[in-house]
Amino acid sequence: MKKIKIDRRHFIKISSLSSGALAIGFMVPGLKELGTLSDDCEFFQPGAYLKIDKKGKVTVFVAKQESGQGVDTALPMIVAEELDVDFKDVNSEIAPYGTMKEGEHDTGGSQSVLDMYNRLRKAGAIAKAMLISAAADIWKIPASSCAADMGEVVNTVTMKRIKYGDLVCLAAKLPIPETVVLKNPKDFKLIGKSEKRAGLTNILTGKTKYGIDLKPEGTVYAIAVRCPVLDGTLVSVDDAAAKRIPGVLKVVSYKGTGAPMHVRAGVAVIATSTWAAMKAAGMLNITWDEGKNNKESTEQLFKTFASKAKETPAIPVYKKGDAASLSGKNEIAATYAEPFLAHATMEPMNFIASVKGDGCELWGGLQLPDWAVNTIAKDCGLKKENIKVNLSAMGGAFGRRLHFDFAIEAVRIAQQFDKPVKLLWQRTDDTMFSPYRPANYHALKANTDGKSKIFSWEHHVLGTPVAYKTEGTDTKNAPEMDGADAGFCYDIPNINTGYTGVDFNINLGWLRSVDICVNTFPVESFVDEIAKQLKQDPLAFRLSMLENRADFKIGEGPGAMTQSPKRVAGVLKKVAEKIGWNEPRKANHYIGLATHSFIFAKSYAAHAIEIEMLEPKKFRIVRVVAAIDCGTVINPDGLLNQMQGGLAFALTQTLKGEITISDSRVLQDGFFSYELLRYDEMPPVEIHVIESTEEPGGVGEVGVSTVAPALCNALAAAGERPRSLPIRNEGFRWV
Amino acid sequence: MPKFTLNVNNKQYTVEAESDMPLLWVLRDLLDLTGTKYGCGVASCGACTVMIEGNSALSCQRTVGSCVNKSIITIEGLSEDGSHPVQKAWQKAGVPQCGYCQPGQMMAAAAMLEKNKKPSEEMINTVMSNNLCRCGTYHRIKEAIHIAIDEINK
Ligand code: FES
Ligand code: FES
Numbered sequence: 018m019k020k021i022k023i024d025r026r027h028f029i030k031i032s033s034l035s036s037g038a039l040a041i042g043f044m045v046p047g048l049k050e051l052g053t054l055s056d057d058c059e060f061f062q063p064g065a066y067l068k069i070d071k072k073g074k075v076t077v078f079v080a081k082q083e084s085g086q087g088v089d090t091a092l093p094m095i096v097a098e099e100l101d102v103d104f105k106d107v108n109s110e111i112a113p114y115g116t117m118k119e120g121e122h123d124t125g126g127s128q129s130v131l132d133m134y135n136r137l138r139k140a141g142a143i144a145k146a147m148l149i150s151a152a153a154d155i156w157k158i159p160a161s162s163c164a165a166d167m168g169e170v171v172n173t174v175t176m177k178r179i180k181y182g183d184l185v186c187l188a189a190k191l192p193i194p195e196t197v198v199l200k201n202p203k204d205f206k207l208i209g210k211s212e213k214r215a216g217l218t219n220i221l222t223g224k225t226k227y228g229i230d231l232k233p234e235g236t237v238y239a240i241a242v243r244c245p246v247l248d249g250t251l252v253s254v255d256d257a258a259a260k261r262i263p264g265v266l267k268v269v270s271y272k273g274t275g276a277p278m279h280v281r282a283g284v285a286v287i288a289t290s291t292w293a294a295m296k297a298a299g300m301l302n303i304t305w306d307e308g309k310n311n312k313e314s315t316e317q318l319f320k321t322f323a324s325k326a327k328e329t330p331a332i333p334v335y336k337k338g339d340a341a342s343l344s345g346k347n348e349i350a351a352t353y354a355e356p357f358l359a360h361a362t363m364e365p366m367n368f369i370a371s372v373k374g375d376g377c378e379l380w381g382g383l384q385l386p387d388w389a390v391n392t393i394a395k396d397c398g399l400k401k402e403n404i405k406v407n408l409s410a411m412g413g414a415f416g417r418r419l420h421f422d423f424a425i426e427a428v429r430i431a432q433q434f435d436k437p438v439k440l441l442w443q444r445t446d447d448t449m450f451s452p453y454r455p456a457n458y459h460a461l462k463a464n465t466d467g468k469s470k471i472f473s474w475e476h477h478v479l480g481t482p483v484a485y486k487t488e489g490t491d492t493k494n495a496p497e498m499d500g501a502d503a504g505f506c507y508d509i510p511n512i513n514t515g516y517t518g519v520d521f522n523i524n525l526g527w528l529r530s531v532d533i534c535v536n537t538f539p540v541e542s543f544v545d546e547i548a549k550q551l552k553q554d555p556l557a558f559r560l561s562m563l564e565n566r567a568d569f570k571i572g573e574g575p576g577a578m579t580q581s582p583k584r585v586a587g588v589l590k591k592v593a594e595k596i597g598w599n600e601p602r603k604a605n606h607y608i609g610l611a612t613h614s615f616i617f618a619k620s621y622a623a624h625a626i627e628i629e630m631l632e633p634k635k636f637r638i639v640r641v642v643a644a645i646d647c648g649t650v651i652n653p654d655g656l657l658n659q660m661q662g663g664l665a666f667a668l669t670q671t672l673k674g675e676i677t678i679s680d681s682r683v684l685q686d687g688f689f690s691y692e693l694l695r696y697d698e699m700p701p702v703e704i705h706v707i708e709s710t711e712e713p714g715g716v717g718e719v720g721v722s723t724v725a726p727a728l729c730n731a732l733a734a735a736g737e738r739p740r741s742l743p744i745r746n747e748g749f750r751w752v
Numbered sequence: 753m754p755k756f757t758l759n760v761n762n763k764q765y766t767v768e769a770e771s772d773m774p775l776l777w778v779l780r781d782l783l784d785l786t787g788t789k790y791g792c793g794v795a796s797c798g799a800c801t802v803m804i805e806g807n808s809a810l811s812c813q814r815t816v817g818s819c820v821n822k823s824i825i826t827i828e829g830l831s832e833d834g835s836h837p838v839q840k841a842w843q844k845a846g847v848p849q850c851g852y853c854q855p856g857q858m859m860a861a862a863a864m865l866e867k868n869k870k871p872s873e874e875m876i877n878t879v880m881s882n883n884l885c886r887c888g889t890y891h892r893i894k895e896a897i898h899i900a901i902d903e904i905n906k
Contacts, residue, residue, distance in 0.1 A: 085850030085887045213846050220851035221839045223787020223827035227852060230786035238781065263753055263770060292770070292777040295793075363791055363799060363852040363886045412789070412852025413886050444792040654846055658889070662849055665888025688796035688884060697877040699890035 061185035063147055063193055065116045066140040067096050073168050073182030075102055078112035082124040082384055084414035086717040087655035089215040092133055094651055098207045099141030099200060101165040109215035114386055114406035124384045125419050127618035127715025130651060134713055142197040151187035152179050202710060211654035228381035228409040229367045233437040237266060239430050240294040240441060243281040243450055246307040246681045247522050248273060251282045255302040259286055264293030271429035274396050277487040278422040279524045281450060285430045291441055310522035313681045318521055319354060322458035322479045330477050330515020332495060335502040338511030340473035343464040349550055350462040353539035354741035357676035358454040358528055359691055364412025365447040368427040371437035376403025377428055382411035382418050389421035397428045415529040420452045448691050449683040452526025453676055455481040457498055459539035463547055471547060473511035476500035481521040490520050498532040504571045504616050506582040507562040522681050529666060530721040533615055541611035541726035545733060555610055556593050560586055584621045584646050585614050591644035591705050592625035605630045609730030611723035618715030620647035624727040630735045635750045638700035645719060648711035656716050660704045663720030669694040671725040673743045756816050761829025771817035776800045778816045779826060787827035787855045798883030801856040802826045808863035827855035830862060838862045841900035849887035857883045861897055869904055
C-alpha cells in the first residue's frame with residue numbers, strides 16, 4: 018500500500034479519489050442476495066449508507082466517526098433530505114468497520130460533510146427513485162406521475178399514497194438506477210433547519226457507550242507505565258510489590274515502536290478492576306534506558322528557533338515577486354511563538370483488544386481506522402484480514418485519535434493475556450504521553466510604502482514537524498506550517514515564505530485546526546501591527562488587500578482549490594459591523610479583529626473581540642462576535658455548537674494552554690497543570706452565519722484560529738501586544 | 753476481599769472490593785453503571801460527579817467503604833427516561849457535543865438545584881466551574897440551567 022501522508026491534504030486526496038466513483042457507496046458484501054429477497058424481506062438496503070425497514074424506519078450508517086462534532090446528525094440529514102422522509106423516522110448508526118471503502122471512515126480535517134455530501138445525496142435519491150418505481154409498478158403508471166413526500170409515495174393523478182415501509186420488499190427487487198436527479202437546493206426542507214443531535218437522550222441518560230464504557234465478555238483491565246523519554250527502552254522491572262495487590266492478574270512488558278506512532282516501551286499491570294491495576298502500576302519499580310535524547314527542553318527549543326529564524330529557511334515554501342530586493346525599505350519585523358499543546362479530551366485515551374492467534378478484535382474510537390489496522394498488523398505481527406474493529410463514539414478527539422498509539426499498546430498487552438484487555442490511560446498518562454501539537458516560531462518581515470501599502474512580506478516558519486515522527490526526519494512532507502503560501506489571501510506583490518524543521522524528542526500529532534491555527538495567530542497579528550505602524554484603520558487596511566482581489570486557484574488540475582479573498586473579507590466585515598467597529602467605544606474598551614480562510618474545508622471565519630482594560634495587562638472579555646461562511650449549512654444548530662465550542666477551545670490555548678518539557682519529560686500531568694477554560698471564564702458570544710448557496714464546507718475547526726489574534730489585537734490596541742501564546746506567560750491576566 | 757452493600761439509584765447492591773476502591777470504579781467496573789465518567793481521578797474535572805445523600809460528590813474521591821448506608825444517585829438514576837427537569841433542560845438547549853462530561857455536569861446542576869431552587873449567578877458560576885467541558889458547551893450549560901430554574905419554579 019502507498020504510504021499515507023496524513024494531514025488535511027490527505028483527506029482531500031481521499032475525497033477526490035472516491036467522490037462520484039460509486040453511485041451509492043461501497044456495496045455491502047452479500048447485499049445482492051438481500052436485494053432479491055421475496056416479500057417477507059426485512060428491509061431494503063440499496064447500498065452501504067442506509068436501509069429502510071417495513072415500518073418505514075430509516076437507518077443511516079454514518080461512515081465518519083463521532084466525537085462531538087455532530088456528524089451523526091448532519092450526515093443522516095443529507096440522506097433524509099433527498100429521501101424525503103420525516104427526520105423523526107431516521108436513526109443514526111455507526112457504519113460497521115469494513116462496510117465502507119478504504120479511507121471512507123477517515124475522519125478529520127473538517128472533511129466529513131465535504132467528503133460525504135454528494136455521495137449521501139445520491140444514496141438518498143437512489144433509494145427514493147427505487148421506492149417510487151415500486152409504487153409506480155403497483156399503480157401501473159409511469160414513475161413520472163409519482164412524487165415522494167414525508168415517507169410516502171404519492172400518485173399525483175389520484176393523490177393516493179403508499180408508505181415507504183409498504184414498498185421496501187418490492188423496491189429491494191428492483192435494479193439500482195444508473196442516474197438519478199438530485200433536488201434543487203431551493204427545494205430543501207431539512208437541510209438548513211436545526212435538528213437536535215441524534216442519540217441525545219442516550220447521552221443525557223448516561224446510556225451512550227464511549228470506548229471507555231465497553232466491556233466485552235471476560236474483560237480485564239490494564240494500566241501501563243511508560244518510559245518517560247520517547248524511544249527509550251526497558252532495562253528491568255521489579256513487580257513484586259505490584260503483584261501483591263489483590264486483583265492483579267499479570268504484569269507484562271512490551272517494546273516501543275518507531276514511526277509512525279512512536280509507542281513508548283512500557284510495563285502494564287493486568288487486573289480484575291481498573292483500581293487494582295492503577296494501584297499496582299504505582300508500585301512497579303522500573304529501570305529504563307532513556308537513550309541519548311533525554312536532555313531536551315522547550316526552553317532550549319525556543320532558543321534554537323530564535324537563532325535559526327535568522328538563517329535562511331531550510332525549505333522554500335512559496336515565492337512571488339522579489340521580496341528580498343525591497344529589504345530595508347520602511348521595514349517592520351516581528352516574531353511570534355506558540356507552544357506544544359495536548360488535546361486533553363475529556364475521555365482519556367483507552368482501547369480494548371482481544372488477540373487470538375494471528376488475529377484480533379478491537380473496540381474503541383479511531384479517526385483513521387484503516388491506517389490503524391494496517392499499522393497494527395505490521396507492528397504486532399497480525400494478519401490484517403483477521404483484525405476485526407468495533408468503532409465507538411469518542412468523548413472528544415480534536416485530532417488525538419488520528420493517532421492510534423494506544424491501540425497498538427492494547428494489542429501488545431493483549432497478546433500476552435488470553436482475554437479482552439481494556440487499556441486505560443490515566444489522566445496523567447494522557448497529559449504526559451500525547452502526540453503534541455508542534456511548537457512553532459515565526460519571524461515576519463514586511464516592507465511598506467510608508468503610507469498604506471505592503472510591498473513585500475517575508476515569513477519564516479519554524480516548527481517541530483509531525484512528519485518527522487510519523488515518517489522520519491528525511492521526510493519530504495516537513496513544511497506542515499506553511500504561512501503565507503499559495504493560498505494567502507492578502508494581495509501583496511512580493512512574498513517569500515520558508516520553513517525550517519527542528520527535530521525534538523517528543524511525540525507529535527495533529528490538533529484541531531492544525532497549521533491554519535498555527536499561522537493565523539502570527540499573520541493576523543502582524544497585519545494589525547503593520548496597520549498600526551502605518552496609522553491605518555486595521556479593518557480598512559485588511560479590506561484594501563482583500564476586497565478587490567478576484568477568486569484564484571491554488572495549484573493546478575481538477576483538484577485545485579479555489580480561494581476567495583472576498584469571502585475572507587465578507588466574514589470580517591460582518592464581525593466588524595456587529596461589534597460596532599465604527600461606533601464610539603467606551604472608555605478603556607478595545608476591539609481586536611482577525612479573519613481567515615480555512616481553505617481545506619472551504620469555509621471562512623472571523624472574530625471580533627471587545628475587551629475592557631481593568632489595570633495594565635489585566636482585562637475582561639466583554640463580548641465576542643464571530644462570523645462564519647461555510648456555504649450551505651446542513652444543521653445550523655450543530656454549526657453554532659461548533660463555533661461556541663471552538664471559542665472555548667481557542668481561548669484555552671490563547672490564555673493558558675501550554676505543554677513544557679525539561680529533560681525530555683513533559684512537566685504537566687493533568688488538569689491542575691494543563692488547565693482548560695472553565696465555565697466562569699466563558700465570555701458571551703454572538704455568531705453570525707453568512708447566507709450562501711455555495712457547496713457546504715466543514716465547520717469543526719473553522720471557529721478556532723481567529724480567536725487568539727483577535728484577542729491579541731485588542732490587547733495591542735490597548736497598549737501592549739502579546740508575542741507568544743499562551744498570553745499568561747507574558748503577564749496578562751483576565752477576569 | 754471485603755463485601756459492601758451499597759444503595760445506588762434506590763437499589764441494593766453487594767460488591768466485593770478493596771475498601772479503598774473509589775466509588776467511581778465500583779460503579780463503572782463492578783456495577784456496570786458507566787454513565788458516571790472517569791476524567792482525572794484527582795478532583796480536577798467533575799466528570800465523575802454523583803449525588804450522595806442529596807449532595808454533589810466526586811465519586812473518584814469517595815471510597816466504597818465510606819459510601820455504605822448512604823443513598824447514591826448516578827445519572828442512570830436521575831430519571832430513567834431523561835425526564836428530570838435538568839435533563840429536559842439539557843435536551844431543550846441541545847447542550848452536548850461529545851457528551852462525555854455531561855452526566856457530571858447534569859449531576860452537579862441537579863444537586864445544586866436540589867439545595868437551592870433559585871441559585872444566584874455567582875453560585876452557579878462557583879458550582880459549575882468545577883466541571884470541565886473540553887468541547888466548550890458552557891454557553892448551553894448556562895442556558896440549560898436557566899431553563900431548569902424556570903421549570904422548577906413554575
Ligand atoms: S474524575 Fe473525579 S473529578 Fe475528575
Ligand atoms: S461535551 Fe465533550 S467534554 Fe463536554
